[in-house]
Amino acid sequence: MESKMGTMEAIERLRNMPEIEYAEPNWIYQHTAVSNDPYFESGQLWGMSAGGNLNGSRAAEAWAANKTGSNTVYIGIIDEGYMYMHEDLAANAGVNPGEVAGNGMDDDGNGLIDDVYGWDFEGNNNTVFDGVGDDHGTHVAGSIGAVGGNDKGVVGVVWNVKMLNAKFLGSRGGTTANAIKSVDYFTDLKTRHGLNLVATNNSWGGGGYSQGLKDAIDRAGAADILFIAAAGNSGTNNDASASYPSGYTSENIIAVASITSTGGLSSFSQYGATTVDLGAPGSAIWSTVPATSGKGKNATIISSYASYNGTSMATPHVAGAAALYASLNPGADALQIKNAIMSSTTPTASLAGKTVTGGRLNVSGF
Template sequence: MKLLHTALVIATLFGVGAIGAIPVTAAQPAAAQPEAPLPGPAAEAAYEATGEMIVRYEAGKADEAIAECKERGLVVKEVHGPGNLLLCGWPKEVKAVTARTELLKSKAIVYIIPNAPVSIPPLQPAGKAPLAPREAPAAAAPPALEAKSTSVSGYTGAGAPNDPFLNKLWGMSAINADKAWGCAREAKVVVAVLDTGIDYNHEDLAANMRRNPYEVPGDGLDNDGNGVVDDVFGFNTFTGGGDPMDRHGHGTHCAGTIGGVGNNGLGVVGVNWKVQLLAVKVLNDNGSGSTFGLVKGIDYAWRAGAKVMSASLGWQPGTPRALVLPVREAISRAEVAGAVFVAAAGNNYRNNNDTRPVYPASFGDPSDPDGALGNVISVAAININQQPSNFTNVGKRSVHLAAPGGEVKFDSAGAFFTDETDILSSVAATNTFGPNFKREGGGKYAYLPGTSMATPHVSGAIALVWSRPEYSGLSGREIKGLVLSKARRVDALKGLCATEAILDLGFVCAGDADPPCPPIIICPVPCPPSCAWLPPSRPKCRLFRR
């Protein structure tokens, strides 16, 4: 409740909708200039709402920045070396805005912002009562289903996986994962799930968890010297320790779509039958986190070797960019390390992300003041009939492509429910999903809708394609360009996203190892609406095709 209250206060003040680190050597993106301060009372309320501020200091001036913060009565809670950040609090007698104003006079300080909350993209439509559980299954009939959408029936490889819920995974069929499985089933890269954690004991995920080979489980020591004790399966940004167990369910669901173990006779199968899943808990058991925590999670992920990051989270439309600058800088560091960052476009019922950005997904928008981050992919959602989901955000410039995400539905009594037309995947043993969420396998699997569910389809696809010998040498930007260029265009997405297309893995086994599709033209940013993205040819340009 406190985080929700914080979000509401920040939203009101900034005019938007409600809603253990050690220094390393890394390329630092150019820092933005400090934003103009709000009027006194409004600014004070903004900082009081969060109770914390993030101080971005100049590289090499950590000690000076810490000393100046303490001199002005602030309490330095944490130092995050990779981002040149301090997380500060303050006692009641200190006025946060006054301290901020004084600190910004220092040459050691670049900018200061409140530590704003971030969360799972909400599914609540405007004008509807809160999504409430109900006692009985849905009385309303699901939408009519297309034959190909109801099962994975197009598989023509050496043998379909024996996972019992395969025929319920319409999303895998929609992206032609079943065709890709004829030659590609295993991802050799690490995929970080930036979410509520992962239930690393789940029957369909345990074998695909990335295990830190340099850490001795349970000995209470930081064996690998990375600043995190016992990080066998990942990182918990709230405790600073190595237990990223999911007790919400959202992160485990996303993980199952990326890499539910294939052909094990259990549950579901992910885009990758075999993969290394890295759990990075940046959202708590209520599905909420903070700017500082997300930055720590991103930096942990690329330092741990993740080449793909899946982020089914974000801020509400119109959140000031200044509030999330440290996240942009962290994603930029991940790009320098060679990682692709896949993010949910959001569930705000056709919000146009071109005009009301949704971060972090909108950091891939070519119209961003500092230019698009080339490693970001923004993902919209489609339903089982391969139409845009009723909840999905759009943006013909800022949203890149769509993937399966289901549909938000209400029965005749106005109660929210999920069914077979949503995305089936694994859920944590301890979770927050009530009886309105349809389940399978004794409750170990559930159907959920959202761009949160669309995002891991793309994350899994990037990992699978990147692991093919013919594509393994591509850069992060190039692998992004390849997957976008191979997406399947559909009329229903015309004008709604940059590619106007659905993720499609049908090319993987087709023997086409050449990403560019002629004829091509070179277009400077921003992208003309009539063009689709291809790999960049030089830093300030993109290649597009008609």
């Protein structure tokens, strides 16, 4: 029987029939994702919009609509090492699918032996995590993809993602040559293994223009990899005094300024009406870090949490947004993901005339 009646109208008619005992809709229940992670529940994770803070990324609204990312999406972290065995990161640690762990061979033929979690270009070895000095990289990883809903620690913009690591920053910083190798490492991984790597997170900057680095970023762009970069922490105008790598003209770059929990431009944040794309949470950001327990030969590395400030902290919120969008739109290319992030920003007074979009990150509509 064909009926043009709506469901509720049909139910009402059935209810009025004496032989019908009861009629009601067969509701379809959606499992909604609500974070039980302590730093979210306490309201400290304002960047995820804990406590309903609308200056945050509004990731919590995406989670409530069951949008929590996918473990088929990869993000490359170009930074220090990150603590991939951290209690709140391990489930989202990516591995190079072409490499067999610990067999002493370069299985995938990229010239690097046992590059399982990534590669340490600074130390030229496969131990990407080298201890408590790798706190910055670990903090970045947590804002992208700390595990959500595990009743532990913090939560990233995406609960599910795979993060790989190219370490080029050491205690003395990093070199342009190793930055280029790091960018090309991920481009090659995607090209070689068909890895669904949608973006690299680049919470670093400094130094002058490098044609070699720009060319590497363009090679990443040709492979549909976004290069999401920090605007810098000197409080200056990048339109007047260029800052790299966020300031290269490559289309696949998203340059990120930092905002506070009240929506202001963070005092340290660099900006630029034509060179910085949007703002994202970067002040008082809680995330994952390694810590030391015990002393001397009894010292061990443990999972911990800390609050940091910087455009370095804003950038991974946007990288997490790229992973979230890619998980929901598997066919989207790099520029479509960038456009989705840019066009969904919320207009923000402190960013008007200081960024390309004049707005802050908002993933609630993804």
